[in-house]
Amino acid sequence: MRRFIMLAAGAALAALGTARAETGVSADAIVFGQAAVLQGPASALGLGMKEGLEAAFQEANRKGGVHGRQLKLISVDDGYEPAKSMAATRKLIEDDKVFALIGPVGTPTAVAAQPIAAAANVPFIGAFTGASFLRNPNLENVINVRASYDAETEAWVKHLTEDLKLERIAIFYQDDAFGRAGLSGFEKAMKKRGLPILAEGSYERNTTAVKTALLALRKAQPEAVVMVGAYQPCAEFIKLARSIEFSPVFVNISFVGASALAKALGKEGAGVIVSQVVPFPWDASTKVIADYHAAIKARDPKAEPEFVSLEGYLVGRLAIAALERAGSEPTRAGLLKAIKEGGAFDIGGLQMSFGPNDNEGLDKVFMTVIAPDGSFKAVDRLTQMLAH
16 A cells, blocks of 8 residues: 555656646746847837747747647847846746747847846847857857857958948947947957058947037048947937938948838938848748748738848747757757757758857848838848949
């Protein structure tokens, strides 16, 4: 009798252990958390990532989920401020008990939030930033999708110097960890070519106080101004510059939020260059882009393709593919292992590759130019922009 009771107790404990599973995983759902800017002057970035993530998750859920579990996303606004991001991250981990953090936005916020996630052994997946520190393979909980800011700034300088033969290049940047990450990459790219940075100007995060920087850069008379900022301040800078007949070549980093920038600039956007780290969102010849179009329309019939929501969708698709590989009883460690040891992922014809010392899935940088009607044109060389 005693042996029977012990066996029964052991079976009950085993069943309880299975029922409890990993934090954020239940019998019918897996819960992800997103701490990102959902309100304020950079909100299009967080909302775009949220839209893409939800589109990918809902697409999977319509097909029965992953191993029978539905995917859920809890998004919390962090205002693009480090202190708020820390609070939002703790809420998601401690109160909402999410399985993983996904689609956070920004460098200063990532600097604040990633260590909290690491201390709790929570995966930190697909941050909307190209900051170099997140590419450190020793950060075991981090998975990146996009190329780095160093790759983007190298592409800027390569195209400006080789395609347009420009050397007098200045920089306008956000005065924080994000802006300084872009500045560092730009410095390296210029130094590689033996060129000095002509002039620097900066502004404070979550403001559009750009006039001082504008006047300083105009005084230097650059041929090009590269920009490391969010869409509202960058748009304000460009519009004010054009109003005082200061019209160098303007080049923006992907984080700017290209579609939001084009909308904010209106007719003043023609000829503005934006580097991108995801494929062209309007080219549905690749299956993953066609899938993305269908998914965002299923989520919201009024949704239009754009770069930020495409990035969110690709991050979501990677998480789904990794969960499928991780098996029917997913764990946080198993998810990370599925990505880092899984090697290559074919996401609808788009190849992402990872390894034990490589936590970045995509490394290509694409150049785009805003057309007079506010649409985007993909270009291989910047000389193509002169024809339009």
